[in-house]
Amino acid sequence: MCSADVRAQYEAYPYPERKPTDERKRLVTGSPSLPVEMDHWLWGGARDWSQPLRVLVAGGGTGDALIQLAQLLTDAGRPYDITYLDLSQASRQIAEKRAKVRKLDGITFVTGSLLDAASYGPFDYIDCCGVLHHLPDPQAGFDALAAALAPNGGMGIMVYAPHGRSGVYALQNAFGRLFEGLEPRQRLKRAKAVYKALPDAHPFKRNVRVVDHEQGDAGFYDLLLHSQDRPFSITELSNALERAGLELAGTPEPMLYDPTPLVGDCGAMPMLERMQLAEDLRGTFKTHVVYARHAGGGLAPPMGAPDAVPHLRGVDAEMLAAHVAKMGNIAIDTAGSAFSFDVTPDAATVLRRVDGRACLAEIGAGVEAFDDVWAQVEAALCGAGMMHYSRILL
Ligand SMILES: C[S@@+](CC[C@H](N)C(=O)[O-])C[C@H]1O[C@@H](n2cnc3c(N)ncnc32)[C@H](O)[C@@H]1O
Incomplete structure (x- = not known):
C-alpha cells in the first residue's frame, strides 16, 4: 500500500533527479549495494561470483542502485539477474533510459509494490534504499522483503535517522x-x-x-514536502529487522557506531546499546545504512584470514602508502568526525600490494609480524568502510 499523495509525488518528481545522458559521463556510486561491500558484510568475502546474483531493487526510483549494481557486475564480468520494482511509472522510465544509455541488460522492470516482492523472488540480494520509511506501515515492508529473500541472501537497506x-x-x-x-x-x-x-x-x-x-x-x-516519512533510530531499525526474522549484519562505516572514542571503554555494554549511544552522542546521522540477513545465518567478514582478498575503496593504494610512509598514520575524516590511527612503516609496504586480487597470505609474504601490521590497517580501513574483502575478481 502507498498513499495517493506519495504516488503522486513520485510521478511528478521522480527521485533522485537524474538525466539519463549523464550516464555517458559518470557512474553514481554509494552504499549500500557495492558488490565488494556486500560480499564483505553478507557472505564472509567468499561469495562464488560465477553463480548469477539474483537481485531485487525494491523502490528503485530513478535507478541509482540498479545502475550501480548492473554496471559494476558487468565490469567485473559477473552474471546477474536484476528485478527493478517501483510504484512510479515516471521513475521507471528514467531508470530504463539510464540502463539503455549504458547498454546494460539482465534487468526486468516491474511497476508495482514491494509488498508483493515475494512473488518475483527469491532473491540473493535486495537493495531497498530510502523507501521503507515512506510506507504507511514500514513493518509490512520489512516483512515483505524478508519473505522475498533466499535463505543465504542479504539486504542493503537505508532508512532515515532522526538526529x-x-x-x-x-x-x-x-x-x-x-x-x-x-x-x-x-x-x-x-x-x-x-x-x-x-x-x-x-x-x-x-x-x-x-x-x-x-x-x-x-x-x-x-x-x-513528503507526506509519509518517519525516521528510525538504530534501535528501532534493529527491532524492525528482528520482527521480520532478520538481523543486522553490519554497517558500511562501523567506526561511527563505536562510542569509545567519545566516552572511553564501554565495558560489557551490548552491541546495540553501544550503537545507540554513538548515534545519540554524535547527533549527526541523517540515515542508517545497514546490511541485513536472515537471523542466525551468514558469515562474518574474514578479518585477517590468509585467503581473504582485500579491496580498497575510494583511495589510491599508492597515495595511501606514501602518506603512511611519511606520517606513520592513517587519517580519516568521515561524516564530520575525524579519526587518526597510528600504523607502523611496514603498513606502507603491504598497502602497495592491495590490488583486489592478492590474498593476505601473498600480501604478507616476507613482512615481519604481518598479523600485527595488518591488524592496524584493518582497524583503520575496514572501520571506515575503505577496505572490504571479496574474491569477485578471481
Ligand atoms: C526516495 S525514493 C528512493 C529511490 C531509490 N531507492 C534511491 O535511493 O535513489 C523512494 C521510491 O520508493 C518508491 N516507493 C514508495 N513506496 C513504494 C512501494 N510500496 N513499493 C514500491 N516502491 C515504492 C517511490 O515510488 C520512490 O521511487
Missing part, C-alpha cells in the same frame, strides 16, 4: 497542514515561498548537513 534531520519534520508537518489538497506542483511553489520567509534560527536552517532541498525540485519535495 541529523533536525528541523525537517517540523517543516514537513507545517507544509502538510498548509497545502493539504493541493497538487504537487502547487505545493512546491507555495512551500518555496514560505521557506524563504523562515527565520535563520529555525533548526532546519541551522542544519548545514542536510542539503537535499538545494538539489533541484525533486530534492526539495522529497525532503520537506
Whole structure:
C-alpha cells in the first residue's frame, strides 16, 4: 500500500533527479549495494561470483542502485539477474533510459509494490534504499522483503535517522497542514515561498548537513514536502529487522557506531546499546545504512584470514602508502568526525600490494609480524568502510 499523495509525488518528481545522458559521463556510486561491500558484510568475502546474483531493487526510483549494481557486475564480468520494482511509472522510465544509455541488460522492470516482492523472488540480494520509511506501515515492508529473500541472501537497506534531520519534520508537518489538497506542483511553489520567509534560527536552517532541498525540485519535495516519512533510530531499525526474522549484519562505516572514542571503554555494554549511544552522542546521522540477513545465518567478514582478498575503496593504494610512509598514520575524516590511527612503516609496504586480487597470505609474504601490521590497517580501513574483502575478481 502507498498513499495517493506519495504516488503522486513520485510521478511528478521522480527521485533522485537524474538525466539519463549523464550516464555517458559518470557512474553514481554509494552504499549500500557495492558488490565488494556486500560480499564483505553478507557472505564472509567468499561469495562464488560465477553463480548469477539474483537481485531485487525494491523502490528503485530513478535507478541509482540498479545502475550501480548492473554496471559494476558487468565490469567485473559477473552474471546477474536484476528485478527493478517501483510504484512510479515516471521513475521507471528514467531508470530504463539510464540502463539503455549504458547498454546494460539482465534487468526486468516491474511497476508495482514491494509488498508483493515475494512473488518475483527469491532473491540473493535486495537493495531497498530510502523507501521503507515512506510506507504507511514500514513493518509490512520489512516483512515483505524478508519473505522475498533466499535463505543465504542479504539486504542493503537505508532508512532515515532522526538526529541529523533536525528541523525537517517540523517543516514537513507545517507544509502538510498548509497545502493539504493541493497538487504537487502547487505545493512546491507555495512551500518555496514560505521557506524563504523562515527565520535563520529555525533548526532546519541551522542544519548545514542536510542539503537535499538545494538539489533541484525533486530534492526539495522529497525532503520537506513528503507526506509519509518517519525516521528510525538504530534501535528501532534493529527491532524492525528482528520482527521480520532478520538481523543486522553490519554497517558500511562501523567506526561511527563505536562510542569509545567519545566516552572511553564501554565495558560489557551490548552491541546495540553501544550503537545507540554513538548515534545519540554524535547527533549527526541523517540515515542508517545497514546490511541485513536472515537471523542466525551468514558469515562474518574474514578479518585477517590468509585467503581473504582485500579491496580498497575510494583511495589510491599508492597515495595511501606514501602518506603512511611519511606520517606513520592513517587519517580519516568521515561524516564530520575525524579519526587518526597510528600504523607502523611496514603498513606502507603491504598497502602497495592491495590490488583486489592478492590474498593476505601473498600480501604478507616476507613482512615481519604481518598479523600485527595488518591488524592496524584493518582497524583503520575496514572501520571506515575503505577496505572490504571479496574474491569477485578471481
Ligand atoms: C526516495 S525514493 C528512493 C529511490 C531509490 N531507492 C534511491 O535511493 O535513489 C523512494 C521510491 O520508493 C518508491 N516507493 C514508495 N513506496 C513504494 C512501494 N510500496 N513499493 C514500491 N516502491 C515504492 C517511490 O515510488 C520512490 O521511487
